[in-house]
Amino acid sequence: MDWLWWIGAALLFAVVEVVTLSFVLIMFAGGALVAAVANALGWPFWVQVVVFGVVSTILLLTFRRWLVLRFHRSTPRTLTNADALVGREAVVLAPVSESGGRVKLSGEVWTARVPRGALELPTGDHVRVVRIEGATAVVEPLALGTGTADPATAGGA
Structure with missing residues (x-):
């Protein structure tokens, strides 16, 4: 036994x-x-x-x-935390430029910025999250030509 x-x-x-x-x-x-x-x-x-x-x-x-x-x-890979936010749609609450701005993302307000060289995004635009850098969402317009500022006024000319 x-x-x-x-x-x-x-x-x-x-x-x-x-x-x-x-x-x-x-x-x-x-x-x-x-x-x-x-x-x-x-x-x-x-x-x-x-x-x-x-x-x-x-x-x-x-x-x-x-x-x-x-x-x-x-086992399927399940994205969590910041990884789950990449690719999601957000709405611009305060104009977003290279130096900053605010977006509403998944029901929360996030600090946001556009990639270097991109045009400022005005309030109300719908954007897509490209990546998360710390507590800042890097965003781009959903479609080219949609919601981007006028190039003549974006550079401050």
């Missing part, structure tokens, strides 16, 4: 693996299962421990990398 200790260890490793998803403890669970078989065959405890260590190491070196790659390939 000593093999049940190995089975219990394997179950414990498997349960903790479900929480961590590191694909390390599941390899230890495999080693514990093979050690349980060694116990059932009547092998001495020190041999069971060696079997546990060797099998766990072999599993870590051969299968872990493949499992991690497969897991990441099959």
Whole structure:
């Protein structure tokens, strides 16, 4: 009945693996299962421990990398925080230039600016977020020619 200790260890490793998803403890669970078989065959405890260590190491070196790659390939990437805002539409609340401005983005007011060399965007324009730099949204007009200031007045001429 000593093999049940190995089975219990394997179950414990498997349960903790479900929480961590590191694909390390599941390899230890495999080693514990093979050690349980060694116990059932009547092998001495020190041999069971060696079997546990060797099998766990072999599993870590051969299968872990493949499992991690497969897991990441099959899991869709969910954008969060600032990454989720890139590409979203915003509305200009205060004129946006290279030096600053304000936009309403996802229900919040953000500091915004246009990329270097771009025209100032007037209040009310709809813009798209190009990137987030710290707490500032870098924006551009939704479509060329839509909502851009008159080039003759934008440069202060």
